[in-house]
Ligand SMILES: O=C(O)CCC(=O)C(=O)O
């Protein structure tokens with residue numbers, strides 16, 4: 001079985017993805033399946049995420065569901081909310097290439113140019129925060145970043161990052177916390193960061209677990 005063996009098409013985002021931990025019912029309950037060994041044995045992603053404390057107040061005190069996405073250069077994910085099926089904490093593990101996560105807010109009704117189209121809400125396209133997702137990093141989104149903001153990744157082949165205020169490019173909220181020496185030196189020199197293939201593991205706790213059980217496929 002390959003790393004990515006399930007293609008759901010069309011998805012809202014058109015990404016190749018694989019669900020680990022089970023499928024969701026239409027009503028948002030998890031029909032749980034055991035995780036494959038790499039999730040809980042080696043490198044034991046779940047225990048390491050649990051140790052961050054991010055899920056201390058969630059129903060199962062750890063993620064029980066993981067979405068694996070594969071992004072080729074030029075692919076992204078449109079701004080969206082993750083919604084109420086999950087405990088409002090999401091941990092995003094990035095493998096392979098970097099990417100940039102933008103957090104957005106809905107346009108406030110009183111803002112100039114705000115338009116309400118039917119029941120849809122308009123998104124303010126200027127991000128409130130942008131985070132460089134480094135290879136092998138875990139980013140935790142919680143609080144209002146989960147409950148009232150949207151998040152997305154732009155469909156670009158390279159990211160232009162601003163090394164200092166007043167310099168062109170994306171202004172990162174985590175510029176001072178970057179660890180990857182190559183990424184840091186490229187940003188300092190004003191060199192765009194070329195995207196490669198990125199795999200992400202989006203780990204969340206589905207609060208409702210269905211009593212229907214499914215035999216393991218692994
Ligand atoms: O793949 C990512 O890093 C983001 C995925 C995401 O936002 C989602 O699955 O809800």
Ligand SMILES: [Fe+2]
Nearest residue numbers: 080081082151
């Ligand atoms: Fe998401």
